[in-house]
């Protein structure tokens with residue numbers, strides 16, 4: 001029996017912070033060795049951090065990565081352990097995203113990434129080239145200072161595998177796991193048993209199963225061992241890399257790391273029986289057939305043994321049940337870990353949140369509360385890094401440290417209710433109760449005097465005083481009066497965030513948290529530069545529906561029981577006067593429900609629908625419920641407001657990326673922001689389609705019959721009728737992960 005102990009890791013790297021990154025890489029190698037592992041893999045571009053973006057264009061970045069690698073190779077880190085280390089490398093003036101294989105203070109091979117990630121949040125082609133040459137490995141001349149230290153001039157560079165005396169291994173870098181023509185197929189046919197995947201992969205709600213299924217499928221179809229390493233944390237941007245390093249063997253996961261954690265380094269190891277891999281492959285007839293006439297893959301022969309032979313007490317690691325968090329937990333833990341990294345790295349002293357007692361800001365408050373709970377749990381478990389960070393941020397003195405999440409929240413979390421004459425006692429008291437449950441330092445500040453000061457100033461200036469709609473004012477007056485309340489809140493929030501530490505004899509500043517959600521952003525149902533303009537926003541790409549589920553979950557699991565009431569209340573901005581016959585409600589104001597908004601959002605972004613194809617899809621989906629002309633009205637209404645308000649996305653507070661239908665304009669959903677909001681061409685086409693449908697009524701009948709059949713469970717493929725129908729509820733995003 002050939003036994004191989006392998007180790008993979010989650011590292012919390014920080015783009016461009018070479019000290020932190022190098023320390024974590026070294027720590028992970030030391031821990032892998034301590035566990036007896038002879039193979040260690042780290043995340044993609046771990047020495048620089050994955051999110052360096054245009055810093056990759058600077059020669060310094062690559063040069064510093066080489067300096068860090070030289071440092072590692074100068075010590076005993078790589079003695080008796082094969083390490084794959086991720087870094088950028090320039091070869092013949094072209095930059096590649098590489099896994100560098102090191103053993104016993106030498107570099108034995110460099111494998112450049114062959115399929116770059118370029119969808120959604122990823123833009124690797126902007127900084128790197130994909131390696132496409134597959135025929136042979138080429139010689140790479142090492143930088144002179146590295147060459148002198150490790151006494152080696154060149155190293156094989158390119159696509160290939162490492163043939164040790166007793167095992168063969170190869171890289172498959174992040175995106176390559178998800179490509180149709182994955183390298184592992186030819187590699188497996190060439191006898192490679194261990195695939196080492198260095199990843200930089202971010203969290204997105206409900207996505208983890210795609211990653212795990214890909215690894216399971218990869219090793220189920222090809223046999224073999226799959227080692228997956230990932231970043232974990234906020235490395236300086238909107239993404240949260242969600243770790244979950246793992247090891248899979250022949251279709252089973254045998255080790256799984258955490259998805260959300262405050263730890264800087266997590267190492268996972270497993271003992272693998274490699275003979276089980278060859279036995280698994282050799283028993284599949286079709287695998288044998290295909291492997292017998294495979295294209296030749298270049299390899300580097302290494303005269304070294306990595307495996308151990310069986311001894312008593314050496315038991316290969318058993319398969320485990322994979323653990324998935326439910327979406328509510330993902331919303332709780334992902335954003336709270338991201339906030340913790342942001343807080344400790346920004347060197348701020350805490351957060352300030354305008355807390356309205358509504359669903360959105362209450363969700364953000366609960367996420368900060370969850371962050372405090374996680375910090376206390378990790379301190380209890382003995383995590384010295386978390387403890388040191390918490391002591392510094394909370395400004396604990398004389399060896400004191402936090403032991404209670406509410407006490408910690410009191411130090412690093414201000415919440416402010418900023419009521420006006422339009423606010424209700426319900427929201428005011430809900431905000432207060434939630435603040436008590438979380439432990440935040442809460443303020444209840446009436447802002448009417450400031451609002452009326454502005455209105456008086458305006459009146460002095462123009463001789464006119466606007467009135468609310470309910471008092472006979474026009475739409476413009478009504479909006480103006482709402483927006484001034486909202487914007488005053490933003491100014492006060494920033495003022496308090498910068499001055500409250502001074503008031504409380506503390507150093508530093510607080511970061512203002514925003515709480516607009518993805519649906520409001522898409523519809524533009526927010527005041528530009530009001531409390532939606534903050535420093536960072538943990539829920540900016542979470543949908544209202546998911547937030548409501550989260551609130552129900554958090555009421556129980558985070559023990560903030562007031563959230564149940566928050567969730568049950570109808571969403572309202574409370575910017576207009578409440579009368580016996582009128583109270584402002586979000587869904588009425590918007591002219592659409594949050595549920596509808598979520599559907600529009602998914603169709604627009606995930607399924608790439610313009611107005612016409614959205615109309616076609618919804619005609620099908622809502623058939624029997626709405627007539628085509630009603631569907632047309634709804635779609636036009638949505639696109640009109642989406643277009644009018646798109647400019648608001650350009651100044652959206654940077655927010656945690658959680659959703660594949662995020663309309664975030666800066667990095668993810670790149671579109672113009674000045675539209676013809678009447679969409680004349682597209683709306684005319686929709687009108688024409690409605691007319692055609694109405695003309696013979698046949699289409700409606702067909703669709704109705706279809707829908708009845710479906711309801712009776714008579715599943716049959718959707719008859720698109722040239723309508724390009726997609727299932728809006730489908731989990732298949734059809735875009736890069």
Ligand SMILES: Nc1ncnc2c1ncn2[C@@H]1O[C@H](COP(=O)(O)OP(=O)(O)OC[C@H]2O[C@@H]([n+]3cccc(C(=O)O)c3)[C@H](O)[C@@H]2O)[C@@H](O)[C@H]1O
Nearest residue numbers: 479482483486524525526527528530531573589647673674
């Ligand atoms: N094409 C364009 N490019 C760049 N900027 C453009 C623009 N068109 C308008 N603008 C600018 O945008 C302004 C209009 O946007 P904005 O000032 O936001 O005002 P607006 O969108 O008209 O009104 C805000 C809406 O948000 C709602 N709301 C709901 C819930 C909560 C809150 C809240 O704040 O708490 C607000 C409120 O009820 C109202 O319907 C214009 O006055 C102009 O300054």
Ligand SMILES: Nc1ncnc2c1ncn2[C@@H]1O[C@H](COP(=O)(O)OP(=O)(O)OP(=O)(O)O)[C@@H](O)[C@H]1O
Nearest residue numbers: 354355356358359360361416417418419515531573
């Ligand atoms: N009375 C208030 N006190 C403090 N902050 C407020 C108040 N009203 C609104 N805000 C802030 O402005 C943001 C936008 O207000 P809006 O009425 O749109 O709320 P929302 O987006 O529905 O969120 P929520 O569900 O938290 O009320 C809120 O999330 C909150 O941060």
Ligand SMILES: NC(=O)CC[C@H](N)C(=O)O
Nearest residue numbers: 117174175200201202737
């Ligand atoms: N860094 C990458 O190659 C990313 C690949 C893929 N889009 C993911 O999220 O996992």
